[in-house]
Amino acid sequence: MRIDVVSIFPAFFDALEVSLLGKARGAGILDVRVHDLRSWAHDRHRTVDDTPYGGGAGMVMKPEPWGEALDSIVADAGDDPAAQHPVIIFPSPAGEVFTQATARELAEERHLVFGCGRYEGIDERVFSYAATIGRVRLVSLGDYVLNGGEVASMAMIEAIGRLVPGVVGNPASLVEESHEDGLLEYPSYTKPASWREREVPPILLSGNHGAIATWRREQQIERTRDRRPDLLAE
Numbered sequence: 001m002r003i004d005v006v007s008i009f010p011a012f013f014d015a016l017e018v019s020l021l022g023k024a025r026g027a028g029i030l031d032v033r034v035h036d037l038r039s040w041a042h043d044r045h046r047t048v049d050d051t052p053y054g055g056g057a058g059m060v061m062k063p064e065p066w067g068e069a070l071d072s073i074v075a076d077a078g079d080d081p082a083a084q085h086p087v088i089i090f091p092s093p094a095g096e097v098f099t100q101a102t103a104r105e106l107a108e109e110r111h112l113v114f115g116c117g118r119y120e121g122i123d124e125r126v127f128s129y130a131a132t133i134g135r136v137r138l139v140s141l142g143d144y145v146l147n148g149g150e151v152a153s154m155a156m157i158e159a160i161g162r163l164v165p166g167v168v169g170n171p172a173s174l175v176e177e178s179h180e181d182g183l184l185e186y187p188s189y190t191k192p193a194s195w196r197e198r199e200v201p202p203i204l205l206s207g208n209h210g211a212i213a214t215w216r217r218e219q220q221i222e223r224t225r226d227r228r229p230d231l232l233a234e
């Protein structure tokens with residue numbers, strides 16, 4: 001999978017060099033390219049923002065650097081037709097909410113582009129232009145406001161990237177996780193069996209795999225009812 005990221009703070013994405021995603025990049029499973037939006041701004045100060053038409057607080061990101069950035073990334077996608085009409089994701093608190101289902105869907109794609117806005121947002125015309133060269137999705141991490149799209153993009157890249165075959169060494173570990181079956185994950189324990197007067201539930205030491213599976217399922221349902229009743233309603 002190819003992932004292009006456009007940001008005025010490319011250093012946010014340095015962390016993609018470490019851990020499982022870093023390994024996957026090294027192995028050629030994930031081809032991640034981070035671009036500085038300012039390289040497509042041509043005035044002396046490499047300006048990427050301006051005051052909003054109609055007045056109001058804050059600054060808006062100018063359309064021209066975004067247009068050039070997206071054109072250049074799409075033109076550079078090579079001969080792969082699937083990479084030539086990428087999904088272009090703009091993280092935004094005004095977007096659809098990102099879930100595990102979104103991650104699963106996007107993990108099937110060949111080419112994702114993340115456009116990280118800052119300030120009060122990106123000139124609205126950029127989204128309709130982007131829709132002529134890719135499939136645009138405005139996506140929110142949740143109902144709170146971040147300073148820009150960088151941290152949201154990082155979270156999404158990790159959630160999507162780990163579902164790409166070969167990124168996580170043991171694919172079985174992807175199955176028994178929170179949200180994969182609509183429930184929260186069951187509790188996990190390791191040695192020692194007794195620690196600071198706290199015991200591992202005896203069922204887990206019983207060797208009875210059927211009873212353990214039943215207990216884990218019950219724990220999942222109980223936890224979900226306590227912590228996230230909204231998920232059970234769905």
Ligand code: ADE
Pocket residue numbers: 091092093139140141142143144145146147148149152
């Ligand atoms: N940018 C600012 N806030 C955001 C959020 N909650 N999700 C995605 N992108 C954002």
